[in-house]
Amino acid sequence: MSSTIPTLGFAILSVLARADSTGYEIAGRMRNPVARFWTASHSQIHTDLRRLLAAGLVGYTTAPGPGPQEKKIYSITGEGLEALREWVTEPPRPQPERDELVLKTYAAWLADPAALSEMFRTALRGHEKRLAEYEAAWASMEKEAPAFGTPRFGNMAALRCGLTYERHRADWCRWMIDQLSRSLKPSCDASYPSEE
Amino acid sequence: MSSTIPTLGFAILSVLARADSTGYEIAGRMRNPVARFWTASHSQIHTDLRRLLAAGLVGYTTAPGPGPQEKKIYSITGEGLEALREWVTEPPRPQPERDELVLKTYAAWLADPAALSEMFRTALRGHEKRLAEYEAAWASMEKEAPAFGTPRFGNMAALRCGLTYERHRADWCRWMIDQLSRSLKPSCDASYPSEE
DNA sequence: CACCACTATGTCAGTTCTTACATAGTTCAA
DNA sequence: TTGAACTATGTAAGAACTGACATAGTGGTG
Numbered sequence: 001m002s003s004t005i006p007t008l009g010f011a012i013l014s015v016l017a018r019a020d021s022t023g024y025e026i027a028g029r030m031r032n033p034v035a036r037f038w039t040a041s042h043s044q045i046h047t048d049l050r051r052l053l054a055a056g057l058v059g060y061t062t063a064p065g066p067g068p069q070e071k072k073i074y075s076i077t078g079e080g081l082e083a084l085r086e087w088v089t090e091p092p093r094p095q096p097e098r099d100e101l102v103l104k105t106y107a108a109w110l111a112d113p114a115a116l117s118e119m120f121r122t123a124l125r126g127h128e129k130r131l132a133e134y135e136a137a138w139a140s141m142e143k144e145a146p147a148f149g150t151p152r153f154g155n156m157a158a159l160r161c162g163l164t165y166e167r168h169r170a171d172w173c174r175w176m177i178d179q180l181s182r183s184l185k186p187s188c189d190a191s192y193p194s195e196e
Numbered sequence: 197m198s199s200t201i202p203t204l205g206f207a208i209l210s211v212l213a214r215a216d217s218t219g220y221e222i223a224g225r226m227r228n229p230v231a232r233f234w235t236a237s238h239s240q241i242h243t244d245l246r247r248l249l250a251a252g253l254v255g256y257t258t259a260p261g262p263g264p265q266e267k268k269i270y271s272i273t274g275e276g277l278e279a280l281r282e283w284v285t286e287p288p289r290p291q292p293e294r295d296e297l298v299l300k301t302y303a304a305w306l307a308d309p310a311a312l313s314e315m316f317r318t319a320l321r322g323h324e325k326r327l328a329e330y331e332a333a334w335a336s337m338e339k340e341a342p343a344f345g346t347p348r349f350g351n352m353a354a355l356r357c358g359l360t361y362e363r364h365r366a367d368w369c370r371w372m373i374d375q376l377s378r379s380l381k382p383s384c385d386a387s388y389p390s391e392e
Numbered sequence: 393c394a395c396c397a398c399t400a401t402g403t404c405a406g407t408t409c410t411t412a413c414a415t416a417g418t419t420c421a422a
Numbered sequence: 423t424t425g426a427a428c429t430a431t432g433t434a435a436g437a438a439c440t441g442a443c444a445t446a447g448t449g450g451t452g
Contacts, residue, residue: 006438007296014303024400037298044439046402066447069401081306088303089311091318092296096409100203100288102233102357107210107284109349110277115285122287148379153305157375161298161368168364172357179353183344202408220430240409242432262417265431292439 005055005083009048011038013084016058016076018151023049023072033133033162034155049074057083105176117180124173131166138163201251201279205244207234209280212254212272214347219245219268229329229358230351245270253279301372313376320369327362334359 015026015035026049027042029035040048052058057080065071076084101123108116137159146152211217211225222245223238225231236244248254253276261267272280297319304312333355342348 007294007299008438010303011299014299017303017306022400023402024398028399035302037293037295037302039292039294040438041440042400043402043404043441047438065400066398067400067402068445068447071400084303085306088300088307089315091315092300095294095296096235097233098203098235098291099233100291102354103203103207103210104284104288105353105357106231106233106350107206107213107280108353109345109347110213110281111284113344119285119287148309148376149305151305154302157301157304157372158298160371161295161301164364164368168360172360175356176353180344204408218430219432220428224429236408237410238430239411239432239434243409261430262428263430263432264415264417267430 005052005057005087006048008038008040008044009052009057010084010087011040012045012048012052013057013076013080014154016074017081017084020073020075022074026074033130033137034159036162037158052080056080113180113183117177117184120173120176120180124170124177127166127170127173131163131170134159134163134166201248201253201283202244204234204236204240205248205253206280206283207236208241208244208248209253209272209276210350212270213277213280216269216271218270222270229326229333230355232358233354248276252276309376309379313373313380316369316372316376320366320373323362323366323369327359327366330355330359330362 011030012026015021015029021029023046024042027040027045030039049058053060057077058074059077060072060074062070062072104119141152141156141159144152146156207226208222211222211231217225219242220238223236223241226235245254249256253273254270255273256268256270258266258268300315337348337352337355340348342352
């Protein structure tokens, strides 16, 4: 009873519900665009896999591996699937919002506008790149129209979130860049304080 | 050299750059709508304040407090302000994206659509409530048009991000609810598999 | 042939953070 | 007047996570 499963445990189960995988593969799948919402290092995944194993939520079969140890191909058990199903509809706990870029923005009034503008331009490029990727994936996904009850539905729904997130983020970066450029060349307004 | 300041340290400095505060007040300020992007428990804040103090980035004066200990009113030092200024324009490290609701979405295909719909409806209400708050704050902020170089600019910029974030999030929740309702009543399409 | 990237598991030290506990004064409502 | 909510600081155990290290085969590039 003392062993509660952390969120990462359910992330692992979510991956295994789609395909049997080694710990290494799980880490890789979490890094892929559609699933990048709860990444973890392989060491943490191995730790949690052992915990899930002890709880009977996963099992594994061995196969010869590249390293000194044997490769372990994990699969979700019936119990694991049930636990995952229950967890999915439980209301998510309020997340601690942690966003370094927004924090920097909160303190932006202290810094050099030109350097800030450069930082936001870099961030914007990143968001635009991801947005393009997501939009391409979305186009093919929409045609397919995966039915609820299939894993592809989960892919589509998560992708939809990523898509609108990147859109919001890119818009916000553009807004910031615009704001900063106004403070750099206050051409029309002569009443600005001219410190420096 | 071994003491690198964690992000929370800069969050604390960002708060202190606006007003001298006790550790307790810092925690409260971080919970407020405009600044809720790097929250922490008071115990962690106390720990980090001691670290910032050791690094010379903050100082404090004491005053009689309610508890057995004296109250400590912290303030940022010149060194602290300089460190904060430098940090602001440094590119943010890639964040580990962690979103429980999106993770649940990724595994949503396994669960009961009705229960899921209920969960998203609850999430939607939360986002709509916050959005209304942010929009009200935004309206007064926009009239004021805070100049760069003033703390209010940081407030406005962070608020702008929160505003478009809640909008994106609410839109996505609505999209999810719509998708789920389609899978609940497949009235126009008779080719659905009728399990259960 | 050397080097790198990839596959694959694991340990370990250390950091960050949460949760619970402990103390104690004030203020306000039932 | 009792109790809750708020102000205020701190400790300590433990969970969650990162990053470095260690091992070792395969396959491809220069």
